[in-house]
Amino acid sequence: CDAANVLAEAVDGSVSAFAEDMNETAQELGCTGSHFVNPSGLHAEDHYTTCDDLYRIGKAAYAYEEYRAIIGSKSHTVPATNMSGDRLRRNTNALISSHNHTEYLYAPCKGGKTGSTNPAKFNLLSYAEQDKLRLCCVMMNCDFRYDSNWKTIWPQYYESVRLYQWGFDNFERRTLVRKGSEQGQVSVSNARAGLDAVVAVEARKSVCICDVPSLKVCVSLNCACDNLYVLISALDRLFDVIVCAGNYEVAA
DSSP: OHHHHHHHHHHHSSHHHHHHHHHHHHHHTTOOSOBOSOSSOOOOTTOBOOHHHHHHHHHHHTTOHHHHHHHTOSEEEEOOOSSOOOEEEEOOOTTTOOSSOSTTOOTTEEEEEEEEETTTEEEEEEEEEETTEEEEEEEEEEOOEEOTTOOEEOHHHHHHHHHHHHHHHHOEEEEEEOTTOEEEEEEOBTOOTTSOSEEEEEOSSOEEEEEOTTOOEEEEEEESSSSOBSOOOTTOOOEEEEEEETTEEEEO
8 A cells, every 4th residue: 555655646746646647547448437546445435446447457557568577476575675674575366376375376377466455355357368368357346255164265266267267168369350451342433544443452450359259250341432533642541441240340
């Protein structure tokens, strides 16, 4: 908590100003059910989020190499200062660290962030990769329970592993459209003799998706005008290549 507050003050001058930046960033990421009043996650009446919003925030954070290195570390030694010697800090995420538990270690897990308060109970945002497929799992409001032998079960870890196994068994990463691939041809009106009367429409970027193999994929073209004429600028936006998987548009 103290470290988070110090960082917030270093960046924005105060905890409240940093929290406002957190809220603005959350909105930019598409979060619709979150509001933050502090950088640490400690309980406050007006401080809340959702599983979907945590996924969006976690996905954005995972793009940073330093973040991936931190959450994937099993331990870290804080160097000695004039006030104390070296201090060893261990990761509390039992999917990658056996510091608190050994039965939940999960090899595909690349790291994550734990968090708990009395009102929020136990929570975990984690990531796993297998066969070029990356999944993110969000567990919230978890509480420990006992099995028939009175062994403590921690569902934020146990259920995360089950969800990851289900995801890797049922989903795969597919390339729907490759950059530069031809997606269709369109006739050009009033083309002079010697000029091509047909232009090819190419995709500007590759489109990949994590989905079930049986999901139907379709690619369609949307033209910005009714007829194409040869007197057009090379920079004109003439077509959108629309990629749909099932009933959902995944890229344009």
